[in-house]
Amino acid sequence: MGEMEELRxxxxxxxxxxxxxxxxxxxxxxxxxxxxxxxxxxVQLKTRKTLRGHLAKIYAMHWGTDSTLCVSASxxxxxIVWDTITTNxxxxxxxxxxxxxxxxxxxxxxxxxxxxxxxxCSIYNLKGKDGNVKVMRELAAHTGYLSCCRxxxxxxxxxxxxxxTCVLWDIETGTQKTVFAGHQGDxxxxxxxxxxxxxxxxxxxxxxxxxxxxxxxxxxxxGGHESDINAIGFFPNGNAVITGSDDATCKLYxxxxxxxxxxxxxxxxxxxxxxxxxxxxxxxxxxxxxxxxVNIWDMLKAERVGVLAGHDNRxxxxxxxxxxxxxxTGSWDSFLKIWN
Amino acid sequence: xxxxxxxxxxxxxxxxxxxxxxxxxxxxxxxxxxxxxSEQKLNVTTIPHVITGKDVIAWITNKMKSTTEESEAxxxxxxxxxxxxxxxxxxxxxxxNDSSLYRFQTPYFWPTQKWVAEDSDxxxxxxxRNIRKKGLLEPYEQAHYNHLHEWLNHKWDFxxxxxxxxxxxxxxxRKPDRVVFDCQERAYWIVxxxxxxxxxxxxxxxxxxxxxxxxxxxxxxxxxxxxxxxQQAIMSSKVKSSVSLGALNKYVATxxxxxxxxAPCLPSNPWLTDNDSYWTLNMRQVEVPTKMRVERWSFSxxxxxxxxxxxxxxxxxxxxxxxxxxxxxxxxxxxxxxGTASSMTSKAExxxxxxxxxxxxxxxxxxxxxxxxxxxxLDHPHxxxxxxxxxxxxxxxxxxxFFRYLKSPVYKEIQKKALNPEAHNFSPAQxxxxxxxRSPGIHPLILWQQAEAEKAKAAAASVPVDVKALMSKLDRIx
Numbered sequence: 001m002g003e004m005e006e007l008r009x010x011x012x013x014x015x016x017x018x019x020x021x022x023x024x025x026x027x028x029x030x031x032x033x034x035x036x037x038x039x040x041x042x043v044q045l046k047t048r049k050t051l052r053g054h055l056a057k058i059y060a061m062h063w064g065t066d067s068t069l070c071v072s073a074s075x076x077x078x079x080i081v082w083d084t085i086t087t088n089x090x091x092x093x094x095x096x097x098x099x100x101x102x103x104x105x106x107x108x109x110x111x112x113x114x115x116x117x118x119x120x121c122s123i124y125n126l127k128g129k130d131g132n133v134k135v136m137r138e139l140a141a142h143t144g145y146l147s148c149c150r151x152x153x154x155x156x157x158x159x160x161x162x163x164x165t166c167v168l169w170d171i172e173t174g175t176q177k178t179v180f181a182g183h184q185g186d187x188x189x190x191x192x193x194x195x196x197x198x199x200x201x202x203x204x205x206x207x208x209x210x211x212x213x214x215x216x217x218x219x220x221x222x223g224g225h226e227s228d229i230n231a232i233g234f235f236p237n238g239n240a241v242i243t244g245s246d247d248a249t250c251k252l253y254x255x256x257x258x259x260x261x262x263x264x265x266x267x268x269x270x271x272x273x274x275x276x277x278x279x280x281x282x283x284x285x286x287x288x289x290x291x292x293x294v295n296i297w298d299m300l301k302a303e304r305v306g307v308l309a310g311h312d313n314r315x316x317x318x319x320x321x322x323x324x325x326x327x328x329t330g331s332w333d334s335f336l337k338i339w340n
Numbered sequence: 341x342x343x344x345x346x347x348x349x350x351x352x353x354x355x356x357x358x359x360x361x362x363x364x365x366x367x368x369x370x371x372x373x374x375x376x377x378s379e380q381k382l383n384v385t386t387i388p389h390v391i392t393g394k395d396v397i398a399w400i401t402n403k404m405k406s407t408t409e410e411s412e413a414x415x416x417x418x419x420x421x422x423x424x425x426x427x428x429x430x431x432x433x434x435x436x437n438d439s440s441l442y443r444f445q446t447p448y449f450w451p452t453q454k455w456v457a458e459d460s461d462x463x464x465x466x467x468x469r470n471i472r473k474k475g476l477l478e479p480y481e482q483a484h485y486n487h488l489h490e491w492l493n494h495k496w497d498f499x500x501x502x503x504x505x506x507x508x509x510x511x512x513x514r515k516p517d518r519v520v521f522d523c524q525e526r527a528y529w530i531v532x533x534x535x536x537x538x539x540x541x542x543x544x545x546x547x548x549x550x551x552x553x554x555x556x557x558x559x560x561x562x563x564x565x566x567x568x569x570x571q572q573a574i575m576s577s578k579v580k581s582s583v584s585l586g587a588l589n590k591y592v593a594t595x596x597x598x599x600x601x602x603a604p605c606l607p608s609n610p611w612l613t614d615n616d617s618y619w620t621l622n623m624r625q626v627e628v629p630t631k632m633r634v635e636r637w638s639f640s641x642x643x644x645x646x647x648x649x650x651x652x653x654x655x656x657x658x659x660x661x662x663x664x665x666x667x668x669x670x671x672x673x674x675x676x677x678x679g680t681a682s683s684m685t686s687k688a689e690x691x692x693x694x695x696x697x698x699x700x701x702x703x704x705x706x707x708x709x710x711x712x713x714x715x716x717x718l719d720h721p722h723x724x725x726x727x728x729x730x731x732x733x734x735x736x737x738x739x740x741x742f743f744r745y746l747k748s749p750v751y752k753e754i755q756k757k758a759l760n761p762e763a764h765n766f767s768p769a770q771x772x773x774x775x776x777x778r779s780p781g782i783h784p785l786i787l788w789q790q791a792e793a794e795k796a797k798a799a800a801a802s803v804p805v806d807v808k809a810l811m812s813k814l815d816r817i818x
Contacts, residue, residue: 007563014570021574026581033585037593043601048611085610144549153678162549172681186548195642204548214724218569220576227359228548237591239584247359254588256579261588268404268414270363281595282588283602290360291417300592309413313539323622325600326611332539340600340611 022259030252030262034300040283043296043306048326051082051336053089058330059116060148061317064105070319071112072330073103079114081126084328084338093124093133099145106151111136111171113157115146121159123171139169141176148189152196152213160187166201168213178216182209191233191241200241202229208243210255222253224260231276231287244273244287252299264297266304275317280324288315294329308339361421361452367403368423372444375399380441382427385519390427390443393436412437420541421451425527431535443520449528451542457532460499463488465529467503468510480535594639598632606632608764614774615764624648625790631758638746641738645670657750663741665702666733669695673730677723688721696729706732 056076063070068085077098081091099117106112115121121139128134144163151157152168156177160166166180166187185204192199198219202208208229210220227246234241235252240261244250249265250273264285271290278285278299285297286308294315296306313332320327330336375396377389393415400411415435418424419442426432427441435442466485469476477485492499510518534540597603607617621630629649636643637650644650651667658664672695676687695704696715706714710728717725745751766774 004560004563007560007567011563011567011570014567014574017574018570021578025578028580028582028585030585030588033582033589037589040602045601155678155680170681214727220573221569235588235591236595237587240588246357248363254579254581254584257581257584258573258576258578259581261581261585268406268410270360270367271417272357272360279599279601281592281599281602283592283596283599290357291413293413300589309409314543323600324598325605325609327601332543338611340609 022257025257026259030300030302037300039301040298040305043284045296045306045308045327045339047310047337048340049084049087049338051084051087051338052334053080053092054078054334054336056334057313057316057332058334058336059100059316060102060114061319061328061330061336062103062105063319063321063328064109065107065322066109068321069105069109070321070328070336071103071105072317072336073100073114073116074334075100076334079103079112079124081112082336084326091126091133096122096135102146102148104149104151104157106154108154110154111151113149113151115149115159117145119143119145119161121146121149121157121169123157137171137174139171139174139176141167144186147187150190150192150199152192158190158192158199158213160190160201162186164203166190166199166211168216178213180211180216180218182218183207185228188228188230189232193234194236194238198238200232200234202232202243202245204228206245208232208241208253210241220255220258222251222260224251224263225249227272230272230274233276233278236278236280236282242276242278242285244276246272248272248289250276250285250287250297262299262302264299264302266295269295274315277318277320277327279320279327286318286320286327288318288329290314292331294318310337311335358452364418364421364423365450365452368418368444370403371396371399374403377443380427382441382519385516387427387443387516387520387523390441391424393438393440393442396424396435396442397437408437417541420531422528422531423450425523425530427523430523430526431530433530433541443523445527446524449524451531457529459488460492460495462529462533463492463499464502464506465525467499468507471503471507478535484533598636604763606630606763607761608766613764613766613771615766617761617764621759621761625794628757628759629754631755631760634755634758638751641734641742644742644745653750653754654745657745657748658741660748660750661741661744665695665704666737666741668702669704670730670733670737673726673733676721676726681723684721684723688718688725691726692718704729704733706736 054072054074054076056074058072058074061070061072068083069081069090070084071079071081073079075098077095079093079095080089083090095114097116097118100114101116103112103114110127111123111125113121113123119140119142122135123137123139124133125136126133142159142161142163144161147160147162149157149159155171157169157171158166159169164181164183164185164187167176168178169175170177183201183203183205187201187203190199190201197214198210198212200208200210206223206225206227206229208222209218211217212219222241225243225245225247229243229245231244232241239255241253241255242250243253248269248271249263251260252262253259254261269289273287273289275288276285283299285299286294287297288294292309292311292313292315294308295304296308297303298305308329311329311331311333315329315331317330318327326338326340328336328338375391377391379386379388380390397408397411397415400414401408404411412435419426419433419435423445424442425445427443462484466477466481466488489496510521531540532542600609605618608615610616610618622633626649633647633649637647644654655664655667658667672691676684676691679687694700694702696711706729710732714726714729
């Protein structure tokens, strides 16, 4: 297999060239650039509301685009839409399969989606004619569990799956429009850019990939993590990507400079990151960990500025509302907490 | 519906926590030489190498320079994973910051030893305890025992034989050694088979499908594709990191006062005071926006267009300048991009007639090449057929019109008119009152109906005015 060996050598060579090229573009570190920025000081957020109602582990939650509605999915087979300010349940949707791993709220507020070990993404219409919430579509074509899904609009949705691919679906016809293949491990999470032109996916092959939705190809790949990437998100200006991994670190990658800018780690944090969210200005990064806490980082200075402790089990999902006012954490102890 | 679950191989079970466990092991090894142990009496027997919770937590605080609470949490994590086990209250896996007694678990029973606690091993353990003294098992253990007896019935003779052997071997040890080994084994099983309704640190959730530890053969084709990708990656244009860092810095600084986590919001944060004024003042349809909102419009064209109230204001300005067709085209293109597939052909036609045909009522001024491409694409309209034209128009607005808008009297006027609400200053009694009288807010269905009504109005208004028909109507009225 002389050819295989040649190809492999060429690949290693190219990878080295890329690393070298990245180094030449690295003419400054964030520490230097942010040296003049004032320190944020200790950030203390308190629990304002606790949303009780789920009976089993909560695996995912997502805020709606208005300020107070959010949807959460739990392994008791229920998808609950909460009005967070009054803690009322607006909808409690029973699911066909209770092994749900993700949920999403459409930007229009009309639809919610969920999926999990049934390999399907089920779309529910919240604004049905007679007020009942019914399944609108079941998108089935994945050969692995659904790890994350995000709406682009009422007609398109992107899903990531354990079969290492991400797929763009057309909801009206229920078919796959584009398959984004390239990861070598289970794709665990995805995030959509603020202008809806790109999306990023993090996988168990320790890399994150940036995909162009329209051109259907992978634009950039970011490596550097030492373990599975569990959570991923865009920086609010859409030019940088934040990833959280099982190796207990979060990394900030820049899309235009095509490299890692900063790593958020601390020797006293040993538990993997399960979920992350950034505050509206991008100054604070909230990361949920296996050790039941959420750590708050100052993104520019890479220092820990706070801890949210209040859950009795792993923090599985975290989200900041669209106006940036509150952050919601969901945990395996079946409670959602709103912090402010 | 088939649910496909991967067979957990030995390594997969610990995979999610491998990293964490390796680091913990390093800490435990250090701790073993750092924390002093002593001999303690426990139920008549003297047990060597016993440590107190106080000492462990003091050592952790010293090593990691953390607060006492964090050290306590870290200590509890070590107990929950089974590296340290309590002697007195063996069922409660918590590290207490007092003189409660603990011992280091023997490395044989550490979680990273890469073997999963098997059912048959557990059955042997329970059988052994049963032999020693009937009725010693806890209710949950008894339930497990009965279940395993049924499940492993075919192996039961083997299991009982093993249990008897181990029991006999145990009797031959010296009493202190036997007690120590019993404690270790008991601790190991409490961690791996916890009683019901307690959560176990070993809970790892759902298993992965692909095992990256396996050396899978990457096919020839994949190599070629990867190499192509890397070649393209080298040639792609990159920006110096100082530029990106500057941009990040600038963004964070610009939005600093608009981040509710960092700066207070006026009049008051609804989460803190249970008063909805902030949301009512910032609603979509409000006549007079707040100062902060108006400031956000000046940050970028993207922000201005994203906020529908801002878009309205921009439209007012454009009407004065008689250049509203760019924004109208941009909005129409957005509708095409996100609309239903069935409406696409009709929308494409309307857009063509209104904006692109030479001599159209709202003709947009884009360069010849883009125009040619777009018109050709409209023969077979799809979601992104207007992408090139839309980007061109957006850039036009961004580089030229947007800045003129910021300097215009329209913007200055709205800046003056904008509200700067007084900060609320609620007394504790008033806060109580607020919490009890919280309004349920406007039901989302009503908001949605309002939005639909507005869309219908906008659609009706944007139909190009047929001048001839209007003139003839006026003539007829006369």
